[in-house]
Amino acid sequence: GDSVTQMEGPVTLSEEAFLTINCTYTATGYPSLFWYVQYPGEGLQLLLKATKADDKGSNKGFEATYRKETTSFHLEKGSVQVSDSAVYFCALSDSGGGADGLTFGKGTHLIIQP
Amino acid sequence: GAGVSQSPSNKVTEKGKDVELRCDPISGHTALYWYRQSLGQGLEFLIYFQGNSAPDKSGLPSDRFSAERTGGSVSTLTIQRTQQEDSAVYLCASSLGIQTQYFGPGTRLLVL
Numbered sequence: 001g002d003s004v005t006q007m008e009g010p011v012t013l014s015e016e017a018f019l020t021i022n023c024t025y026t027a028t029g030y031p032s033l034f035w036y037v038q039y040p041g042e043g044l045q046l047l048l049k050a051t052k053a054d055d056k057g058s059n060k061g062f063e064a065t066y067r068k069e070t071t072s073f074h075l076e077k078g079s080v081q082v083s084d085s086a087v088y089f090c091a092l093s094d095s096g097g098g099a100d101g102l103t104f105g106k107g108t109h110l111i112i113q114p
Numbered sequence: 115g116a117g118v119s120q121s122p123s124n125k126v127t128e129k130g131k132d133v134e135l136r137c138d139p140i141s142g143h144t145a146l147y148w149y150r151q152s153l154g155q156g157l158e159f160l161i162y163f164q165g166n167s168a169p170d171k172s173g174l175p176s177d178r179f180s181a182e183r184t185g186g187s188v189s190t191l192t193i194q195r196t197q198q199e200d201s202a203v204y205l206c207a208s209s210l211g212i213q214t215q216y217f218g219p220g221t222r223l224l225v226l
């Protein structure tokens with residue numbers, strides 16, 4: 001079946017550091033890929049997505065590129081802020097993005113220190 | 115506009131009792147999803163509705179779990195004879211067709 005693997009953390013960085021959160025996936029078809037973020041005390045929010053190979057999703061300074069050859073969708077940001085502290089979830093959908101449940105990774109807890 | 119809403123936000127119940135969790139999707143969204151978020155299992159997909167029908171119920175953890183959706187809008191997730199391992203945050207999401215899923219704030223369930 002489908003699966004998503006990501007580093008669980010916690011990942012602790014200083015403000016303005018470069019961030020990479022690795023995500024790899026296994027899927028039977030050609031999935032759409034997502035990063036969701038959960039800020040403290042809040043619900044899951046879509047951060048970015050990519051629906052086909054070589055697509056790059058971006059939002060709020062975060063980027064991730066759909067790499068079919070390495071089955072990866074790593075999340076990057078050039079300069080993190082304290083406000084980026086949250087749990088980040090990588091996810092996939094094998095049905096074009098919604099007409100079926102998402103398969104999530106375990107989540108990566110990111111802590112940014114001033 | 116209004117997002118996905120869920121009620122109650124918190125529920126404490128005794129083992130063996132039944133609970134009902136409610137989800138109000140974004141107006142006009144045809145698809146609705148239930149997930150469970152727990153420390154041990156992470157985020158698990160439970161069931162989804164396209165309109166009022168649920169094509170696949172195999173994600174429900176046991177036959178104590180059931181869900182329904184009426185009028186293509188509100189959905190209820192019912193857990194009968196709750197067990198301590200049912201303690202988790204239950205999340206609802208909705209989408210317009212096969213587009214991006216938008217999540218509600220969740221219901222935190224604690225079974226004593």
